[in-house]
Amino acid sequence: MLINPVEKDQKRISDLELATGETISDCYQCGKCTAGCPASMDPAPSVLIQFLKLGQFELARNAESIWSCMACLTCSERCPKNVSPAAIIEGLKNLHLRDMDPRVDLETMSRDFLARSPQMAIISGFRKFI
């Protein structure tokens, strides 16, 4: 990877910080977020944040692993620097969703699933994936 921040990326990272209310440079890569993450994310939360710290916005934005975050908030709770990786990941997801790029196709969703799932799962799913 090039440790060569792109100017355009720096602007987008600042926008992400503004949207999420997080200060990405506060992260000192202790890895507690990744150690506690139940979602087996790869790239892991601390790696996504390191991408952003290195100015590599697209690597973080396009990581497939952001869609596996279930906002359990373990990472945010354990961060010794008061950074919320969950909020940063949600900020990255929102960039796709606000560009009308949903990650769940309701047309192909099984009727059985929709019939037996609690409303809260479906509504949360709408918020996080559509």
Add this chain to the structure above:
Amino acid sequence: MSDKPARIPYYPGCTMKTKALGFERSAMDCAEVIGFEMDELKDWNCCGASYPLTKDNLMGLTAPTNILIEAERRCQKEEVDPNLLTLCVFCYNTLKRTEFALGQDKKKLETINAFLDRKYEGSVRVVHYLEYLRDVIGFDNLAKMVKTDMSKFKVAPYYGCLLLKPQKEIGLDDPEDPVILHNFLDALGCKVIDFPAQVDCCGSYLVMREPEKVSKLSYDILADANEYGAETLVTACPLCQSNLDQSQGDKVQFADLDGMPILYFTQLLAIAFGLDTKTHKLEEHHIDPLPLLKAHSGADSESK
């Protein structure tokens, strides 16, 4: 919060009226025994289910604020303490975090008020049913109301995530080492099974996109509870209940584990009170809890 149990405004939320009817009915039946009434808000909307984690999304706060306004008006009209009782953990988390955010940031409150027809004054305190039992009723007093010998029940208290996190906004208990459900089960006289996975995530809404991952996470939690000797597991969250219960239909993932019934804590409370449980939807659980309940307490859906 008032010392005397009385009528308390109650927000059910969508799931409580559909997939978690047994949770609501058992909670209401138990409230009657304890001596308080869950007074459902007349005009309520969905809270949005998940609290927006990004700070630029105030739209996500309008729905929960509208609920807080309804509760505030009700409390002012009836001259009762401005508390709002919740059962569903997602609703609790969303409403509690909204209460916190609007209490901390007056500008945010002004922006949302400018958007809504009615204005929120910021007086409501969101309370979970468990919290009400602990802080207003008292687990000691709860213990005195127990009619059934619960000592044969080996129960794992499962907290999940959103009942406890983020701690600085929810403040119900320690998110890594909670005790509220342990103490509740102690009061009932159950054998409490302390197990490491009690605060691990069940996979939550990921069930919509990666159900196989939810199966695996649910298996890890239940295998852990099983290893420590639990026969059943209690939760306060309808999504945890659904994920942990229904994942057990995945016979490949759960090949080496016998079915473990997943109960709402109020369903167990109703058993402890010796109540008629036939409206508590126990038969709708994927893993049937009735054989265990019959074996340990003599309770069944036909009783009384």
